[in-house]
Amino acid sequence: MKQKPSRGKGGKSRIDKKESKWAYIKKNYVLYLFLLPAVLLVFIFNYIPMYGVLIAFQDFSVTKGIFGSDWVGLDHFRSFLTSPNFIRIFMNTIKLSVYGLIIGFPVPIILALMLNQVRRMNIKKNIQLVIYAPHFISTVVIVGMLFIFLSPAGPINALITQFTGNPVSFLSDPAYFRTIFITSGIWQGAGFSSIVYVAALSNADPQLHDAATLDGASLLQRIWHIDVQVIKPIMAVLFILAIGGIMGVGFEKAYLLQTDMNIPASEIIDTYVYKRGLLAGDWSFGAAVGLFNTVIGLILLVIANTVVKRLNGETLY
Amino acid sequence: MARHSLINNSPVDRLILFVNKVLLVLIVLAVIVPIAYVLIGSFLKPNILLNQGISFNPDHWTLDGYRRIFEDGSIVRGFLNSVFYASGFTFVAVVFTVLAGYSLSVETLVGKKVITIFFLFAMFFNGGMIPTYLVVRNLGMLNTPWAIILPGAVGVWNIILTRTFFKGVPNELKEAAQIDGASDLKIFLSVILPLSKPIIFVIALFAFIGQWNSYFNAMIYLDDQSLYPLQLVLREILVQNEVPPGMIADQLARAEMQRIAEMIKYSSIVVASLPLMVMYPFFQKYFEKGVMVGSLK
Incomplete structure (x- = not known):
């Protein structure tokens, strides 16, 4: 973020500048009052918890508070990293989000490129309207629908039993967890995520397509050399953001989809934090695991940003 | 085209x-x-x-499934709770965000850089679930609507979105008002606010829908069933397979109870999803607008 020097008074002395700053604040105090509520809420619900993360290095007890609790250094991190669960939970998190990203990221882009070929505007609008719909269904309802459709007595198993005779235990078999999670995610989100690409594509210069067609470019060549190039910058930014979000993968849905039996695939870091930290009251351990997760996420974000910048010249910050 | x-x-x-x-x-x-x-x-x-x-x-x-849902209180109460939470959350989100976004859009604002960094840092780093829970708990907000309405209402991303929007308002408009001797407050109320309906609408829409469909904060912050939002009631019915006993109390046979519980799942999905399903087509153009403003940074 580049800013112009706030006021073009180059020749004045330092003190003058300071005074004029105070004068400015005094005169425009309303602007600062406007900022106050937002600053306050962000301070309370974002910054105080950042300070509260210190409990990750303590044996925090609610009665003693942050000041009175004993410090244990990196003990909680050590016990998490060396626990037999660690590798499994960590890999579950990574697999769920990386597979989800690889499979899910291109879908809205392809959808937008497909929609862009629809000539009749009203048809295009109507298709969009339909494919947005699942975005407005809540996570709880989506999971509820999955339970209905995939249960042993549900319609999908009714179809399967007609052919094979045996129902598939989709919801309890860990082998199906990721597929269900990712597929339902695409069903719910891909249409709505395509909005931004569709909008960018409709801003592309139509004369480019005409010129390319005259030069004998095929449809696929035009899509690749014109349409894809138009949306590349947006793809880059969204990709960086997606990488940054890898560690925060859809916890709300994962938790709902968890059954006692699919835990081997469905336990991810965030569900583990919730259960150990909040449900079992192991505050410090939960905070430590959460902090570990945040830090990995931040590192991934920075790496992705650097790589994309090198390749593409696009950057997030 | x-x-x-x-x-x-x-x-x-x-x-x-x-x-x-x-x-x-x-x-x-x-x-x-x-x-x-x-x-x-x-x-x-x-x-x-x-x-x-x-x-x-x-x-x-x-229509038996629907009759059972409306005769029993839980879904109706959850529905009303959700209306309250989503409205309160949206109100806080819109007012706080628009005010802050406007101030940050003023080019000459002293301290703009520091305040912007203050917000941006909070976007990339957070304390996580447990420390946030402890803050809400220490504030005495557990089991109160505040725990649902306040945390997360001010989104940094939305502030940036509004700031970008306000930056697009021609400076001449503000300057003309300034020359007429209008105060900051007056400029905001009479010049800026009337122009910012689209951005207010976009933020309100996303805030309302987000809150309406979320269950997680309610799950960790609320114990009292009478405070449950719709999504938590639905979670019991759909995910935990616990249909409120009042809905099937008239049945004696266990098998029949289970069959009816299955039907209630279908009807409760419809009752919960219908409002947004009916409304979103009217707001289609605002979603597109909102997504585009966001992508411009």
Whole structure:
């Protein structure tokens, strides 16, 4: 973020500048009052918890508070990293989000490129309207629908039993967890995520397509050399953001989809934090695991940003 | 649309375009069929639904699922709670965000850089679930609506969005008002606010929908069932398979109870999702607008 020097008074002395700053604040105090509520809420619900993360290095007890609790250094991190669960939970998190990203990221882009070929505007609008719909269904309802459709007595198993005779235990078999999670995610989100690409594509210069067609470019060549190039910058930014979000993968849905039996695939870091930290009251351990997760996420974000910048010249910050 | 000119496509291109159309039809069907299945299923008698699936025979239809939902209080109360939470959350989000976004859009604001960094840092780093929970707890907000309405209401991303929007307001408008001797407050109320309806609408829409559909904060912050928002009530019915006893109390046979519970799942999905499903088509253009403002940074 580049800013112009706030006021073009180059020749004045330092003190003058300071005074004029105070004068400015005094005169425009309303602007600062406007900022106050937002600053306050962000301070309370974002910054105080950042300070509260210190409990990750303590044996925090609610009665003693942050000041009175004993410090244990990196003990909680050590016990998490060396626990037999660690590798499994960590890999579950990574697999769920990386597979989800690889499979899910291109879908809205392809959808937008497909929609862009629809000539009749009203048809295009109507298709969009339909494919947005699942975005407005809540996570709880989506999971509820999955339970209905995939249960042993549900319609999908009714179809399967007609052919094979045996129902598939989709919801309890860990082998199906990721597929269900990712597929339902695409069903719910891909249409709505395509909005931004569709909008960018409709801003592309139509004369480019005409010129390319005259030069004998095929449809696929035009899509690749014109349409894809138009949306590349947006793809880059969204990709960086997606990488940054890898560690925060859809916890709300994962938790709902968890059954006692699919835990081997469905336990991810965030569900583990919730259960150990909040449900079992192991505050410090939960905070430590959460902090570990945040830090990995931040590192991934920075790496992705650097790589994309090198390749593409696009950057997030 | 003018972009497709009169120049003819080659046969291969026309084939691709045809396949494209077929695929789009299939995609639309893939979206509609599951939704339609639940909608139709919610009107079917439970034994029909479970034994033979979807039926269009009017003798097989019933409103029993809906009757049971509305006679029992839990879903209705959850619905009303959700209206309250989502409205409160949206109010806080819109007012706080727009005020802050406006101030940050003023080019000359002293300290703008520091305040912007203050907000941006909070976007990339957070304390996590446990420390945030402890803050809410220490503030005495557990088991109160505040725990749902306040945390997360001010989104940094939304502040940046509004700031970008306000930056697009021509400076001349503000300057003209300043020359007339208007105060900051007056400029904001009489010049800026009337122009910012689209951005207010976009933020309100996303805040309301987000809150309406979320369950997680309510799950960790609320114990008292009478405070439960709709999504938590739904979670009990759909995910935990615990239909409120009042809805099936008239049944004695366990098997029949289970069948009716299954039907109630369908109807409660419809009751919970219908409001947004009916409303979102009217707001379509605002979603597109909102997403575009966001992508411009």
